[in-house]
Amino acid sequence: MPQYSSTDFLALAPVLILVLGGLVLLMLEVFQDSSKRGYQAWFTTAVAGLAGLAALPLLGSDPHPILAVEGKAAFAVADGFGGFIALIVCLGLGLSALAAGGFLQARDADRGEFYALAMFSAAGMALLGLSTDLLLIFIAIEIMSIPIYALAAYMRKGAKPAEAAFKYFILGAFSTAIYIYGAALIFGATGGKTGLSDIAIAVQSGGSLLLFAGLALVAVGFLFKVGAAPFHMWAPDVYEGSPTPVTAFMAVGVKAAGFAAMVRVFVVGFGGEHLANLETGWGNLFAIVALITMVVGNLLAVPQRSVKRMLAYSAIAHAGYLLLGVAAAGAPEVRAAAGEGILFYLAAYTFTGFGAFAVVSALERLDGEGPMSWDLDRFAGLGKKRPALAIAMTLFMVSLAGIPPTAGFIGKLYIFRAAIDAKLYTLAIAGILTSVISLYYYLRVVVYMYMRESEGTAVVLPEPRMNAAVALAIAAVGTLGLGLLPSILGDAAQLSAMILGG
Amino acid sequence: MGAALHNLLSIITFLPLLGALVLLFVPDGKVGRGVAFWTSVVTFLVSLGLLAGFDTASTQAFQFEVNVPWVESAGIGYHVGIDGVTLLLILLTTFLMPIVIASAKSGITTRIKEFSLAMLVLETAMLGAFISLDMVLFYVFWELMLIPMFLIIGVWGSENRIYAAVKFFIYTMVGSLLMLLAILYMYWLTGQGGGERSFDYFAFLALEIAPQVQIFLFLAFAIAFAVKVPMFPVHTWLPDAHVQAPAPGSVVLAAVLLKMGTYGFYRFAFPFFPHATFELRWLIVALSVIGIIYGSLMCMAQRDMKKLIAYSSVAHLGFVMLGLSAFTTAGASGAVYQMLNHGISTGALFLLVGMLYERRGSRLIADYGGIAKVVPAFAAVWLIVTLSSIGLPGTNGFVGEFLILSGTFFSKMPKGMMWGTLATSGVVLGAVYMLWMYQRLWQGKVTKKENENIHDLTLREWMIVGPLVALIFVMGLYPTPFLKLAAPSVDRFISQLEKHDSTLAGDPPASIGAKAMEAKAPTAALEPAELRVNPDQIKPFVRRPQAVLPKALPVGDGAAIPGQGQR
Secondary structure (H helix, E strand, O other), X not given: OOOOOHHHHHHHHHHHHHHHHHHHHHHHHHHOOOOOOOHHHHHHHHHHHHHHXXXXXXXXXXXXXXXXXXXXXXXXXXXXXXXXXXXXXXXXXXHHHHHHXXXXXXXXXXXXXXXXXXXXXXXXXXXXXXXXXHHHHHHHHHHXXXXXXXXXXXXXXXXXXXXHHHHHXXXXXXXXXXXXXXXXXXXXXXXXXXXXHHHHHHXXXXXXXXXXXXXXXXXXXXXXXXXXOOOOOHHHHHHHHOOHHHHHHHHHHHHHHHHHHHHXXXXXXXXXXXXXXXXXXXXXXXXXXXXXXXXXXXXXXXXXXXXXXXXXXXXXXXXXXXXXXXXXXXXXXXXXXXXXXXXXXXXXXXXXXXXXXXXHHHHOOOOOOOOOOOEHHHHOOHHHHOHHHHHHHHHHHHHHHOOOOOHHHHHHHHHHHHHHHOOOHHHHHHHHHHHHHHHHHHHHHHHHHHHOOOOOOOOOXXXXXXXXXXXXXXXXXXXXXXXXXXXXXXXXXXXXXXXXXX | OHHHHHOHHHHHHHHHHHHHHHHHOOOOOHHHHHHHHHHHHHHHHXXXXXXXXXXXXOOOOOEEEEEEEEEHHHOEEEEEEEOHHHHHHHHHHHHHHHHHHHHHHHHOOOXXXXXXXXXXXXXXXXXXXXXXXXXXXXXXXXXXXXXXXXXXXXXXXXXXXXXXXXXXXXHHHHHHHHHHHHHXXXXXXXXXXXXXXXXXHHHHHOOOOOHHHHHHHXXXXXHHHHXXXXXXXXXXXXXXXXXXXXXXXXXXXXXXXXXXXXXXXXXXXXXXXXXXXXXXXXXXXXXXXXXXXXXHHHHHOOOEHHHHHHHHHHHHHHHHHHHHOOOOHHHHHHHHHXXXXXXXXXXXXHHHHHHHHHHHOOOEHHHOOOXXXXXXXXXXXXXXXXXXXXXXXXXXXXXXXXXHHHHHHOOOOOOHHHHHHHHXXXXXXXXXXXXXXXXXXXXXXXXXXXXXXXXXXXXXXXXXXXXXXXXXXXXXXXXXXXXXXXXXXXXXXXXXXHHHOOOOOOOOOOOOOOHHHHHHOOOOOOOOHHHHOOOOOHHHHHHOHHHHHHHHOOOOOOOOHHHHHHO
């Protein structure tokens, strides 16, 4: 019988708080008057804030194993890396809940389940950041994913949302299946090991074909989750069809947790020179995938007229830049720099990507979907109609394009720095060139907001909502703040990435 | 007071941004422009403090230096400082901004507050780019310039504004991103010696980069700056941007933004990569000369005044680049001087075109003709600015072009004579297209009925162009104080390159600048004492033509010139 100490619980506090918050909210939903649901979004944000506070002590702490069993590597580890991911997840949850509050109230669809599901999912994400065992990672992925399947189907009227929900469920289940198959192969190849540090020792002498197959399948499972090309097909449809706040949560939360687990599995479990190497190891694999993802995401975003779909492709493109960081981590001496870059980029994307989706959700038509619901035309003349919203959106677009003085620029700076340190020059140049392509579609939104007048029938925009406005303000301040004073998070990211070595 | 003086540069740079913040809280409409105008006036007045505090005798490379860590973990610092050249460019910027904002009163009638906001942010970005001595800081300001300018063209421009704005943005961005990559690579190099990595200017300057690598890095930097200059063949965004931009936007674009490119070569591209600079100098020089001739020829074919002036910018900036890459004291100080001249003359021209456009709603030359009779004062001002742009002795343009050409003739540049001669044809062509435009616009009979009732310059318009016209004469007749400010910095620029290869850079012994001689023969016996006046090497250089220059005169423009330049 394993003995759990109080440090285990302290390290798991963010996860536990999120689960507890979800349960409390479900209970409240039962006993509360159904007309008084306005508090739920704020309650969720408060829980997210609390969980975030609980994750803070992890940032500076020395890594120590938790959930350890005699004779086996620990299932999880309490370290800065996991703490940083938990922080990002909590941030994404809090912001998305606020945006969802306004969104759902306007559509008269405010229910406690929504927030409870989001909290459960966030618990899974936070756990994923801490896991160091292939099995626990699998469990955390499922805890994260299943509530999101439900959330994607939350407003399922109409063809698009139904398609989105179904597609996400099927392909999500597929990807976890592929992952667990890969894990099983690794289990076989290493003689029954699932803990990452055990695996690291077992594969020191080199790998068999079985191991490589397992490694590839695990990679594919993760690449599916984060929406990297060529496993990105589901992303645009799902992102477009899901309720926009859910899309935002998916884009920032799932991505952060997925990358965290991916980095941990490959760097800790398969970090050995012969496996990681940039010519023949997984470093090369991720380099190729990063290249394809950057090109595909950016090129396919160009023809989109639906801003929401454009942002979906942009999310793919950003996964490509993050993968560039993962590829750089293939070189042992740049791991710390690559990890720092990935963490900072994730934080920057959380503010910026969320912000962009939140603006879309604030403009969306109230009567459900429709071809025009997210069309660029809805943004025409926004600079006059809603100056604050237009300024915020401009900031997000500028940041997504990686132009200073925003968080997106610093993120790209860190990622490209890692790529150059790892001598991935071609990839860095490809990253730069694809960023140029991205300018076109990001700028187009700005052009519509400031330089075009809305034509034809007057576009009716929904009333601004208090909680969504707060969320947007936080996102905008974060985007600009991280651009001007990157040290606020940069130092923490650097400290947290130390555990990756190098 | 000490702290204020110490941080003077930062205060000047961020004052406009402060004004922009205030602007966020004022109601729409004219108040916004008032705030912007007074902010820019205060910024100008404060920037005069730099002039007072700047020490030309100092041996420091940079003055008013401040260096505090910004992102310590990544080796990024808030490192700012100026030399004489930067000082002049800063003053040019702060001097022009109030004029530009004041001139927007009649041209910009919609969304005035947003326009003022964009202008102030732009001013901070421009000043910031000039003072930055940390590459990331520089890059941040450099990119920050794009967004307000993009909005200014795209929101307040004319018919085809969106196309022009996007083209402007994408051209500039492609170049800058390549530069970013080069910066990151050099940052990686700074850590190769085992020390802490850094983005600092001096860390980059101290790098010993392998020659083959230098070529690539130099190209990455050069493309970014060449787009901005703009040099042939990446100049095509400029005519579009200028034609579509509103008049105040064109003025800022021409007067300050383009200088970023040449400044970038002066401050970063040439000093960082001396080997590549010499290796690829032929390319820079050839493109500059092509730019001069091609730009001038294009000018003659234009029917749109703004397009004509835009192409004339290509030619003028070609002169600047030629002077810079001559690597002689005369060439480089001429280039610096020409940067200021171009800012003033072309800025004034765009202002005048804007005023004409407000009266008649047309930028086509054919829509005017003979209007000097209707508006004589306007015509006179136009003529003065035209002559300054051509480089008539007595105006500022002459001093710049003369120094550049003589610096090119007497340089260690391979085939310097040939390039100089070719460039001189640009001077002639310049006179042709500018005077031809003047003739078509102003002289002869009034060809169109609508033009009979246009009114002459108003008091407000006099206030706007007056300072510029005054400067044209001041800088034309008494260039010494301006050149003196730039001299030590120009010398440092030349001697850095000369140290690398004294057969290709520096003043040749036969030339007028005594610097090279001094460096090699400190005995001073070779030179009469009074010719080595220090620290204002420039004075001899404008006075001395009588003694040494005769050789140059037949090729230069006009023999009456040398003496006039000084008095």
